[in-house]
Amino acid sequence: MTEGLRIVIVEDDALIAMDLADLLIGMGHDVRAIAGTEAEAVAAAIRCKPNLMIVDGNLAEGSGVSAMHRILARAFVAHLYVTGDTAQIQRAVPDAVVVTKPFSMLGLSNGIAAALRAPTERPSPQGK
Structure with missing residues (x-):
């Protein structure tokens, strides 16, 4: 597994985000930002230029899937979704890398290893 990734976490539950950040730091990664909304996720991706984004599918403000569509329209960033509703993510993004909460x-x-192996060009999202 690749060590020392620059990671942006997109998670609106502060406790989950902090636990995930601690886990990733313990794995040797650099957590550059934690974003809690779709708008914050897009801004963090532009500002931090991460190697990897770990994204919750459902956010209190906006959607992790929509955030990634907006980010990927600018440039590819390896990413995976961490969610309790894997079916929803798979319907929206059939080739997504998903880790179940x-x-x-x-x-x-x-999940991180799979996201880093994923193709850098993906088909356009449906309806976007």
Whole structure:
């Protein structure tokens, strides 16, 4: 697994975001930002230029899927979704890398590895 990634977390539950950040830092990664809304996610991606984004599908303000569509329209960023509703993500983004909440360290590690292996060009999202 690649160490030392620059990561942006997109998660609107502060406790989950902090726990995820602690886990990622413990794995040797650099958590550059935690965004809680779609708008914050887009701004953080532009500002931080991450190697990887870990994104919750449902946000209190906006959508993680919509945020990634907006970010990917600018430039590719490896990403994975961490969500309790995997079916919703798979319907919206059929080729998405998804880790189900609650997740284990192994599940997260495998998800990160899969996101880093994913193609850098993806088909245009439906309806966007």
